[in-house]
Amino acid sequence: MDAPAIAIIGGGPCGLTLARLLECKGIDYLVFERDASEYSNRSGGSLDIHGETGQQALDEAGLLDEFKRHARYDDTSFTLSDKLGKRLIHTGQGRDAPEIDRVELRQLLLDAIPKEKIRWGHTLTGATIGHGNNPSLEFSNGVVLSGFKLVVGADGAWSKVRSVFTDATPKYSGKTNLESSIDKESPIYDITASKAGPGTHVAIGSGKLIVTQRQGNGSYRNYFGIPISEDFFRNSAMDISGTETIRDLLLSNFYADWSDEYQNLIRHATRFRAWPLYTLSVKDMGWKSVPGFTLAGDAAHLAIPNGEGVNLAMTDSLKLAFKIAEHGTDNLAQAVQEYEADMFPRAVGTISEGKAMLDIMYAEDPQSFLQLLSG
Known part of the structure; x- marks a missing residue:
């Protein structure tokens, strides 16, 4: 069987949105995803x-x-506080930015794509220009594929497709989020729900932050944002799964001067996971087009979280699908050049905004963020 025109690397919201749009436009494709199954x-x-x-x-x-049947329109509210628990602003109610769990969004997209169009268990290890100047893909399971007219790297922060264009790699921001949960069974669930409510609650102080956000099942996910070295957890004897050890670290080294309200979140949080924050540089944008390849989403413009990541990724997919449909699969070079020329300014903007947001979110106090919201 001949290879389809388009190979999409990555089955996250970005890659699956592109796949669904190509499906709607009658353009053949395959998605390659490293996960073993849906x-x-x-x-x-x-x-x-x-x-x-x-x-x-x-x-x-x-x-x-x-999407609207799954989206949570009552979770658009946003509350900002200081480290002592003083509420400074409550806003965002009625904003046209409803919440949905990532897993729900992914499933919604997966259900709209024929199952035979996704190859599970395919971790890309290398992308090169092969015989006849056509893209060649190597996977960790030993599979080597070619014959595609275009490979779209939607493979996230550590994209393998990116190396076709540039040797640029994401740089560590100096900040790490420790993700954790407060489940409905937690003894402080009711207190957390009454204080955080629907939507998102952010507290800023002493160069650190705490984000508490309600999830689709009613639980709360916390992000404890702290300044640590990139290799802090790799080079220490600390086990990130050792809950009490992590709690003690946060309480003694980072949040000792925060109110009991926030310290109790730490004392009862479970399922800790480290999420170091990385970003590409604006200097990394504007690469020279390479026939047969392009990038979308975090693979193209990884930024510090600023509220735009998944939306920008889905916009990339929308714009690219339009260009492919406009020019056809026999003129993909023109489609890609026009898509990338349109994408680069968005990429520079989100990377710049992410870096600015880092300074605001990890400030000594929440006043700069308050001014941003008020403005």
Whole structure:
């Protein structure tokens, strides 16, 4: 069987949005995903999908009504506090950016794509220009494939496809989020729910932050943002799964001067996971087009979280699908050049905004963030 025109590397929201849009436009493709099956890696937090970007992509994909059945419109509110628990602003109610769990969004997209169009258990290890100047893909399971007219790297922060264009790699920001949970069975669940409520609650102080966000099942996910070295957990004897050890570290080294409200979150949090924050540089944007390849989402423009990540990724997919449909699979070079010329300014913008947000979110106090919200 001949290879389809398009190979999509990565089965996250970015790659699956592109796949669904190509499906709607009658353009043949295959998705290659490292997870073993659609039931693997059912994790990730809550995502706010914006009306003018992410929802637009879902509308074009014919999935907006289905999305609205899953979306949580009462979780758009945002509360900002200081480290002593003083509430400074409560806003965002009614904003057209409803929340949906990442796993739900992924499943919604998967259900809209023929199962035979996804190859599970395919971890890309190398992408090169092979025989006849056609893309060649090597996977960790030993499979080597070629014959595609275009390979789209939607393979995230540590994209293997990116190396075709540049040797740029993400740089550590100096900050790490320790993700954790407060489940409904937690003894402080009711207190957490009454204080955090629906939506997202952010507390900033002493160069650290705490984000508490309600999930689709009613539980709360916490992110304890702390300044540590990139190799802090790799080079120490600390076991990240050792809950009491992590709690003691946070309470003694980082949040000793925070209110009991936040310290209790630490004392009762479970399932800790380290999430170091990385970003590409604006200097990494604007690469020279390479025939047969392009990038989308975090693979193209990884940034510090600034509320735009998944929305920008889905916008990339929407724009690229339009260009492919406009020019056809016999003129993909033109489609890619026009897509990339449109994408680079968005990429520079989100990377710049992410770096600015880092300074605001990890400030000594929340005043700069308060001014941003008030403005």
